[in-house]
Amino acid sequence: MSIYKDTEKYIFKTYKRYPLTIVSGKGAYLYDEAGNKYLDFIAGIAVCSLGHCPEIIERALLSQSKKLIHTSNLFYTIPQAELAKALSKRVNTYKKDLPLYKSFFCNSGAEANEAAIKLARKFNRKNGSNRFEIITFFNSFHGRTYGALSATGQEKFHKGFEPMLPGFKYLPFNDMKSFKKAINKHTAAVMLELIQAEGGVNIIDKDFLLEIKDICEKEGILLIYDEVQTGVGRTGKFFCFEHFGIEPHIITLAKGIAGGLPMGVMMAREEVANVLEQGEHASTFGGNPLVAQVALEVVSVMNKSFLKSVEKKGQYLIKSLTSLKERYPIKSIRGMGLLIGVDIENNEPTSIVGEAIKKGLLINLTAGKTVRLVPPLNVSFSEIDEFTNKFEDTLKEVLK
Numbered sequence: 001m002s003i004y005k006d007t008e009k010y011i012f013k014t015y016k017r018y019p020l021t022i023v024s025g026k027g028a029y030l031y032d033e034a035g036n037k038y039l040d041f042i043a044g045i046a047v048c049s050l051g052h053c054p055e056i057i058e059r060a061l062l063s064q065s066k067k068l069i070h071t072s073n074l075f076y077t078i079p080q081a082e083l084a085k086a087l088s089k090r091v092n093t094y095k096k097d098l099p100l101y102k103s104f105f106c107n108s109g110a111e112a113n114e115a116a117i118k119l120a121r122k123f124n125r126k127n128g129s130n131r132f133e134i135i136t137f138f139n140s141f142h143g144r145t146y147g148a149l150s151a152t153g154q155e156k157f158h159k160g161f162e163p164m165l166p167g168f169k170y171l172p173f174n175d176m177k178s179f180k181k182a183i184n185k186h187t188a189a190v191m192l193e194l195i196q197a198e199g200g201v202n203i204i205d206k207d208f209l210l211e212i213k214d215i216c217e218k219e220g221i222l223l224i225y226d227e228v229q230t231g232v233g234r235t236g237k238f239f240c241f242e243h244f245g246i247e248p249h250i251i252t253l254a255k256g257i258a259g260g261l262p263m264g265v266m267m268a269r270e271e272v273a274n275v276l277e278q279g280e281h282a283s284t285f286g287g288n289p290l291v292a293q294v295a296l297e298v299v300s301v302m303n304k305s306f307l308k309s310v311e312k313k314g315q316y317l318i319k320s321l322t323s324l325k326e327r328y329p330i331k332s333i334r335g336m337g338l339l340i341g342v343d344i345e346n347n348e349p350t351s352i353v354g355e356a357i358k359k360g361l362l363i364n365l366t367a368g369k370t371v372r373l374v375p376p377l378n379v380s381f382s383e384i385d386e387f388t389n390k391f392e393d394t395l396k397e398v399l400k
């Protein structure tokens with residue numbers, strides 16, 4: 001067990017890890033040191049969107065690494081330009097007559113949100129305006145760097161790191177009254193997750209979103225969607241906002257976009273994007289050719305029929321879970337596509353994860369209580385059946 005010991009000794013204690021050393025993976029399965037097989041419904045926290053070690057990524061990595069791995073953004077590179085164009089086209093696939101969306105590339109979700117915060121403030125400095133305040137919501141999660149952390153409306157993540165960056169206001173999610181009251185002449189932007197994933201898989205009410213959009217439009221306030229977890233096919237559409245039909249000024253993406261390689265993207269409408277000028281924001285690694293080429297492959301896989309299959313599998317998974325509800329004290333099942341949260345009446349929800357591991361199933365908890373299911377997007381129907389059986393065995397054990 002020297003891996004456990006070395007990890008404890010040489011690595012910061014910031015992660016609570018399950019007692020498993022993963023050495024390899026293929027498709028929807030991971031394997032530990034002893035060769036035990038696990039069905040993976042965590043997928044690197046909604047990151048390995050095409051499963052583990054898919055051939056398409058293996059090939060892209062191999063061929064791109066022979067050509068060019070990194071140059072910095074001092075030069076033009078082909079994969080970055082092609083990826084930005086493909087992402088921009090995705091917005092127009094959803095709606096033809098929308099303005100052009102441009103991309104800024106970075107390396108994580110937090111960084112994409114940092115960029116969005118900077119852009120929102122800079123945009124509002126235009127015309128000498130004094131708007132700087134950004135509204136976010138309780139139970140949101142936007143990342144761990146100072147700007148993104150300040151945007152995160154959960155006190156437990158702020159504790160010990162105060163003071164936070166000034167200029168953030170947190171409001172109750174899906175509460176129109178408090179939203180209307182909170183808007184003032186300093187409001188620069190509203191930043192939200194359409195599904196609060198880390199916060200327990202809480203879906204935004206369409207009426208609430210419509211109201212926000214109307215107010216933002218009227219008052220000239222920027223609307224920012226953090227689609228770091230919901231984006232890139234996770235909910236059965238390329239962008240989750242397509243389900244709601246309300247497009248924002250700024251979108252942030254990360255997790256699933258490069259199938260397991262680190263990449264973040266901030267996309268913004270041209271008129272907004274153009275206020276960040278040369279030298280005002282940068283990332284050394286951002287959009288490097290290796291990662292950009294892989295992301296381009298991931299994005300190309302996600303055509304209409306792929307996205308349709310994500311939707312169908314999500315419905316199938318919800319149906320399977322609903323059938324378990326007849327026999328087990330499941331309080332709630334909610335989600336979109338393959339981002340699903342399940343609440344179980346149980347005093348010790350954490351025991352579910354440990355029992356599931358014993359049954360060869362990897363699942364995790366968010367918000368300390370909700371089982372969050374985010375399998376690879378190309379999971380098969382028979383793997384979903386396998387999940388349902390293993391999950392039922394797990395419930396039997398923990399509810400005994």
Ligand SMILES: *Cc1c(COP(=O)(O)O)cnc(C)c1O
Pocket residue numbers: 107108109110111113141142143144193197198226227228229230254255
């Ligand atoms: C994971 C996540 C982040 C943070 O992404 P990192 O890559 O860990 O910095 C931000 N927003 C949302 C919605 C997330 O799910």
